[in-house]
Amino acid sequence: MNEQVSFAGRQPLHTAKARVLVSGSAQAPLRATRNMISFWGGYDPASGVIIDRHHPLSGENLTGKIFALPKGKGSSTGSAVLLDALQSGHAPAAIILNKVDEIIALGVVVFEEFFGQKIPVVQLDDADFEAVFSASGASISEDGTVALYE
Numbered sequence: 001m002n003e004q005v006s007f008a009g010r011q012p013l014h015t016a017k018a019r020v021l022v023s024g025s026a027q028a029p030l031r032a033t034r035n036m037i038s039f040w041g042g043y044d045p046a047s048g049v050i051i052d053r054h055h056p057l058s059g060e061n062l063t064g065k066i067f068a069l070p071k072g073k074g075s076s077t078g079s080a081v082l083l084d085a086l087q088s089g090h091a092p093a094a095i096i097l098n099k100v101d102e103i104i105a106l107g108v109v110v111f112e113e114f115f116g117q118k119i120p121v122v123q124l125d126d127a128d129f130e131a132v133f134s135a136s137g138a139s140i141s142e143d144g145t146v147a148l149y150e
Contacts, residue, residue: 005029005137012147013135016128018096020144021105022112024120026094027139030066030148032132033057038074039081039104048090066140067092068132071099082107086119094120094140099127122146 005028037043037057042052048063072078082104087092089137095104105121112118120140124132128146132138 007137007139007147007149010149013150014128014131014148016124016131016148018122018124018128018140018144018146019100020120020122021097021100022108022118022121022144023144024094024118025140025142026065026095026120026144028064028065028137030068030132030135030138031057031060031062032068032096032135034070034133036070036073039072039078039085039107040075042074043081043085045081045084045090046088048085049091055094059130062092063090066094066096066138068096068129069098069139070129071097071101072104076103079104079107079110083111086111086117087115091119092124094138096132096138096140096146097123098126098131099123 050057137149140148
């Protein structure tokens with residue numbers, strides 16, 4: 001279930017220009033973690049819930065949220081899990097990375113090729129990525145501008 005959120009008229013806490021891995025736009029609540037996650041075995045594509053019991057966000061539903069993480073970890077099948085989540089409607093609204101992760105980007109690119117839809121995947125440098133932990137919402141523009149909101 002996607003949460004409707006609007007930041008119209010609000011000043012962002014922080015704005016940054018991200019490296020665009022997959023273009024797109026999104027505006028949603030933000031969930032951020034300093035811990036990597038494997039989509040394969042750590043994320044349920046049928047519900048959008050983090051199922052890795054050892055992850056600090058275990059039990060969190062990321063459906064329709066902008067998800068910020070350092071990068072993925074583990075298996076290349078993470079692309080397929082993300083593809084399944086996109087197809088089922090239980091994927092994040094966007095993904096913000098601190099390090100480039102081709103496996104995560106690939107799942108989104110394949111979804112775009114097959115279904116003509118996509119979510120933005122962007123990469124922020126260390127200082128800008130650190131700012132995500134002070135925000136509860138974010139917007140991402142096609143050009144990679146990331147605005148973080150209280």
